[in-house]
Amino acid sequence: MAFTKKVTLKSSDGELFIIDRAVALQSRTIQYVLEDTNPVDAIIPVPAVDARTLSKVLEYCKKHLIDLNTDFEDYSKWDKDFVDAEVWMLYDLIMAADYLHIPPLIDLICDKIASMFKGQTPDKIREIFNIDNDFSKEEEEDFKKKSGWAFK
Amino acid sequence: MDRNAVNAGTEMVIDRISSLPEDIVHHVMSLLSTVEVTRTSILSKRFNSIWSTFPVIDFDEYLFLIGTPSIDLRDQSKIDEFLNFVDNSLQRRRSNISLKRFRLRVAFCYVKSDPRINRSIDFALESNVQELDLDIHLQNGLKYYNLPHRVLAAKSIKVLKLEGCNLGVQDLILNCPLMEDFRLKDCDGLKSIMVSTAKLLSLELDCCKELERIEVDARNLQSFFFIPSRRSSVTKPCEINLCACEFLKTLKVGGPSITDKWFECHVPKFTLLEMLSLDGCETLQKIKISLQRLKSFELLRCLNIVDAELDAPNLLSFTFCGWTPPSTPLATLRCSDLLHARVSWQPIATTAKSSIASRNFLALFNHCEVLTLVCSISKHRRFLEELDGSWLPPLHDLKHLRVEIGYLVASFKNWRDGCSVVPNWQPVKYTKLVDRLLQLCPHPETLVIANDHLQMLIEFQYAGRAVEDNADCCCRGWLRKCWRHDLKHVTLWRFKHNDQESLVKFFINNGKMLETITVDRKTFKVVQGK
Numbered sequence: 001m002a003f004t005k006k007v008t009l010k011s012s013d014g015e016l017f018i019i020d021r022a023v024a025l026q027s028r029t030i031q032y033v034l035e036d037t038n039p040v041d042a043i044i045p046v047p048a049v050d051a052r053t054l055s056k057v058l059e060y061c062k063k064h065l066i067d068l069n070t071d072f073e074d075y076s077k078w079d080k081d082f083v084d085a086e087v088w089m090l091y092d093l094i095m096a097a098d099y100l101h102i103p104p105l106i107d108l109i110c111d112k113i114a115s116m117f118k119g120q121t122p123d124k125i126r127e128i129f130n131i132d133n134d135f136s137k138e139e140e141e142d143f144k145k146k147s148g149w150a151f152k
Numbered sequence: 153m154d155r156n157a158v159n160a161g162t163e164m165v166i167d168r169i170s171s172l173p174e175d176i177v178h179h180v181m182s183l184l185s186t187v188e189v190t191r192t193s194i195l196s197k198r199f200n201s202i203w204s205t206f207p208v209i210d211f212d213e214y215l216f217l218i219g220t221p222s223i224d225l226r227d228q229s230k231i232d233e234f235l236n237f238v239d240n241s242l243q244r245r246r247s248n249i250s251l252k253r254f255r256l257r258v259a260f261c262y263v264k265s266d267p268r269i270n271r272s273i274d275f276a277l278e279s280n281v282q283e284l285d286l287d288i289h290l291q292n293g294l295k296y297y298n299l300p301h302r303v304l305a306a307k308s309i310k311v312l313k314l315e316g317c318n319l320g321v322q323d324l325i326l327n328c329p330l331m332e333d334f335r336l337k338d339c340d341g342l343k344s345i346m347v348s349t350a351k352l353l354s355l356e357l358d359c360c361k362e363l364e365r366i367e368v369d370a371r372n373l374q375s376f377f378f379i380p381s382r383r384s385s386v387t388k389p390c391e392i393n394l395c396a397c398e399f400l401k402t403l404k405v406g407g408p409s410i411t412d413k414w415f416e417c418h419v420p421k422f423t424l425l426e427m428l429s430l431d432g433c434e435t436l437q438k439i440k441i442s443l444q445r446l447k448s449f450e451l452l453r454c455l456n457i458v459d460a461e462l463d464a465p466n467l468l469s470f471t472f473c474g475w476t477p478p479s480t481p482l483a484t485l486r487c488s489d490l491l492h493a494r495v496s497w498q499p500i501a502t503t504a505k506s507s508i509a510s511r512n513f514l515a516l517f518n519h520c521e522v523l524t525l526v527c528s529i530s531k532h533r534r535f536l537e538e539l540d541g542s543w544l545p546p547l548h549d550l551k552h553l554r555v556e557i558g559y560l561v562a563s564f565k566n567w568r569d570g571c572s573v574v575p576n577w578q579p580v581k582y583t584k585l586v587d588r589l590l591q592l593c594p595h596p597e598t599l600v601i602a603n604d605h606l607q608m609l610i611e612f613q614y615a616g617r618a619v620e621d622n623a624d625c626c627c628r629g630w631l632r633k634c635w636r637h638d639l640k641h642v643t644l645w646r647f648k649h650n651d652q653e654s655l656v657k658f659f660i661n662n663g664k665m666l667e668t669i670t671v672d673r674k675t676f677k678v679v680q681g682k
Contacts, residue, residue, distance in 0.1 A: 091168040094176060106179065113169070114183035122191050130167040134197050143194045143244070 007034070008043045009058075015051035016043065019058055026061045028101035048099040053092040060105055083112040087129060170198045177202045186210050190241060204245045207252040209276070211238045213259040228262055235268040242275045251276060255285040262291050264318075265298045277302055282330075283311035287337075290316065296340040304328075314339055326352075336360055366392045375402040379431055380409070389435075399424055404450075406431035412438050419443075430454050459483055467491055470520075482516055491520035497527040497535055514592070515545040523547070523593075524554040529603075532557050532580055539588035548632050551597040553589060558604035582651040583658050586610065594627065594634035606646060610655075613641040619664045639663040643670040 007024040009017045024030045024044075033044055046054060063078060083090065090109055097105040116128055126133055133140070169177075181189050181203070193203040213234050238256070254276035258269065269288065276284055284306070288297040296318035303312070304319065310330050315337040322343040326334060331349050335356040336342070344365035347355060352370040356377040357363065366378065376394060390409040394400070400422045410433040419428070425443050429450035430436065438459045441449070446464035450471040451457070460482045462470075467487035473496035495514075517523045527535040535557075547553075557580055582601065589599060599610045618637035627634040642659050644652060652671055659666060666678045 088168060091172065094172070098173070098176060106176075110176070110179045111183060113180045117180070117184055117188055117192070122194055125191070126195055129169040131170055131195050131199070132167055133195070135194065135200075140194055 009054065010043050010045045011049055011051040011054045012047050013050050015054075017051075017054060017058060019062075020065075022065055023058065023061045026064065026102055028103075030100065046100070049096040050092070053089075053096045056089070056093060057096050057100065057102070057105065061102070064104065079108055083108060087116075170196060174202050174205065178206055181206050182208060185215060186212070187216070193244070205249045207249060209242075209245075209251060209253070210255045211241075211272075212255070212257040214257065217259070231258070231260060231262060234258075235266065238272050239268040242272055245275075247275070247278060249279060251279040251281040253283040253285070254279075254281045255283075255287075257285075257287040259289055260291050261288055261297060262294070264290065264294055264296070269297075270300055273300055273303060277306050277308075280308035281306075282308060283313075284309055285311075285313040286317065287313070287315040288317060313337075361388075363390045364388060366390060366394075368394050369396045371396055371399070373397040373400060376400060377402075377404040378406070378409075379404070380407040382432075394418055395421065398422070401425060402427040404429040404431065406433055408433075408435050411435050415439055462486065470494070472496065473526075482513060485516040487520070489519060489521065491517075492522045492524070493517045493520045494524040494526065497525055497531070511545045514547070518545075518547045518549045520550070522552040522554060523550055524556060526556045529557055529580075532585075536581075536584060536588060539585075539592065546591070546627075546630055546634070547593045548595055548630075550593045551595075552600075553593045553596050553598075554600040554602065555585070555589065556602045558602070582608070582647065583654045586655060587658065590635055594630075594632070596635075608647050608651075609643075609645040611643040611645075612639060614638045615640040615665050636662050636664055639666055641668050641670070642666065645672060647671075 005021055006018055007021050007030070009019065009024065009030070011017070021034070025034070030044060049057070060082060063082075064075070083093075085093070090113060094106065094109045094113075097109060117125055120128070125131065135143075177199075181192065184192075186209075189203065189206065193200050211234075213231070216234055216237075217230070235258075254272075256269065256272055261269070273284075273286070284303065286299070286303075290297055297316055299314065299317040299319055301320055303314075304321070304324065304326075305328075307328060308330065309328055311333040312328075312331065313333075313335040317339050318341045319336075319339055320341060322341065324342055324345045326345060326347045327349050329349060330351060332351050333354045334347070334352065335354075335358070337356075337358040337360075339360050340362065342360055343362055344367070345357070345363065346367045346369075348369045350370065350372060352373055354375040354377075355368060355370070355373060356375075357366065358377065358379055359381055361381050363378075363380065368376070373394075376397065378390075378392065380388075380390060388408075389411075390407065392405070392409055392414065395418065398421060401424055403419075403422065403425060404427075410430065412435075415436060419425070419439075419441060423443065424445055426445050427448045428441070428443075428446060429448075429452065430439075431450065431452040431454075433454045434456055436454050437456055439457065440461045442461075442463040444465065446467055448469040448471075449462065449464065449467060451460070452471065452473045455474055457474075461484045462482060463484070463486045465486055465488060468490055469492050470485075470487065471494045495517075525535075580603070585601065586599065590596070593599070595614065596612055598612070601608045601610075612635065614635070615638045618633045626636055639659070642663070644655055647655060656669055656671065656676075659669060660678055663678070669676050669678060
């Protein structure tokens with residue numbers, strides 16, 4: 001069976017991305033599509049991901065193609081820069097990584113989001129993520145009292 | 153108009169993290185500490201709901217105390233504060249959620265049974281917990297926490313780890329259908345344990361001194377660990393039957409129960425064994441091992457072994473700790489060329505007989521890839537003296553020798569007496585050490601000397617031929633001449649200034665063909681005769 005070397009992905013907003021098959025195979029979702037249908041020159045729609053996010057995800061997949069010339073340290077520096085993004089971008093990325101099923105990318109972004117929670121007060125966390133506090137003052141005080149240790 | 157541009161403008165002020173799927177937020181939470189996870193519960197109603205279904209609960213009193221200045225662990229009010237926190241957190245959670253993991257670690261509990269601890273255990277059991285990990289340390293004298301009986305009868309548990317508990321039964325029959333991993337550490341009350349669960353993969357019984365009988369009928373068991381006690385060598389023998397476990401891959405055993413007879417009738421059956429560790433088997437005298445798949449073998453503090461044969465063609469790692477010169481720990485050794493051998497040096501008075509034994513022992517490692525000698529800093533003088541003996545076998549084929557000298561190196565005495573303070577020690581004389589080591593290993597490619605902080609390295613390059621001379625006494629009687637006759641280039645890394653200087657002198661004075669020396673990247677030419 002002859003495999004096509006290139007794969008075309010179509011983002012939710014209609015943009016086409018022609019990439020190497022090996023790059024696309026890092027997404028398990030796409031891997032399943034390719035294995036099931038083996039579409040020759042066909043376009044694989046990615047309806048849940050827009051062009052801006054998809055191009056960023058593909059940038060990650062290209063970098064993480066197993067490349068013996070790149071050592072481990074190089075990746076971690078690159079990864080750190082990659083997730084040094086606005087909160088809304090991280091949100092788009094993680095939804096895309098979840099949809100496309102790319103576990104190392106999910107891990108990477110979760111790690112970044114977790115680092116933004118670390119060492120912050122609840123007020124600060126709400127500010128970082130624009131979370132609307134829909135508890136009443138009394139409810140909040142009650143929680144704080146009961147779980148005193150966590151809010152010192 | 154470009155839709156993306158519009159998005160970029162508005163998304164910044166919209167809370168989108170709250171609309172992430174629950175499992176992704178749980179993933180993020182799994183990377184946070186318990187305190188941080190608890191903080192998320194008051195962010196918003198949505199977060200409270202996500203938090204209340206987070207399937208991992210981990211309460212560790214040590215972690216709670218980190219950052220609290222000068223805490224007295226025995227302070228009851230602090231322990232109460234922690235246990236109240238545990239109690240309140242659990243009351244605020246939804247109870248119908250299946251738990252993946254529940255861990256509770258109490259550092260200094262002051263009663264043998266506490267309603268808050270028991271409530272938390274009940275909560276875990278009612279939530280069909282899959283992995284239950286209880287580590288409860290009681291204050292001195294109280295010893296063991298009374299474990300509620302329900303735990304051992306729980307049906308949902310796959311992994312059960314208990315430390316510091318009194319199990320409340322003398323004879324345990326473990327037959328939970330899902331159990332894959334069962335570990336007891338420092339638990340009391342148990343006299344016998346019978347295991348008959350088909351799924352069990354790993355069984356670990358560490359420091360359960362009272363055990364008299366272990367019967368394992370778990371065909372799929374891959375790993376078995378049993379050390380009755382780490383401190384005293386006097387423990388009751390325990391009858392161990394593992395005959396049904398033919399798929400065992402890892403076996404770590406110790407104590408007086410491991411007799412010659414036990415060894416003979418068990419170990420040859422484990423044809424899939426990859427890792428074997430014998431630790432403090434003081435009644436063991438003879439061992440004969442012939443295992444094709446064995447990759448790692450540890451022979452630790454088995455002091456009465458007089459005859460050992462090891463035939464393991466795929467062995468990659470061998471660790472020995474006991475008296476050195478050893479009585480006769482190994483008569484034959486067949487292993488992989490890639491073997492990394494590690495020998496802990498515990499000197500005793502050298503006699504002519506023991507010297508021969510040591511010589512034969514060390515000679516076994518001539519063909520291994522790396523030989524590591526370990527010695528505690530308090531004993532390094534003795535180590536040096538013993539290295540001077542003419543008994544040393546020259547290991548001509550050994551290419552990589554490593555020596556570790558340090559405080560942290562576990563010494564045999566410390567193991568016997570518990571941890572004692574290392575007495576005064578004198579600084580290591582590296583030049584003398586290198587000289588002695590090169591008698592043992594006359595043609596190394598690398599020689600590493602490591603202490604607790606630093607690894608010093610010497611790299612050797614040789615000329616293809618040895619210098620012709622007859623008037624040498626350094627390696628008389630050897631089939632092959634030593635490094636003095638064909639060393640061409642030597643590189644020293646990370647030695648301190650004084651040692652550097654004296655090592656450079658040493659190599660210049662002794663290396664008859666030495667052309668260059670590199671010291672931390674700077675290369676010097678050697679003019680012979682000067």
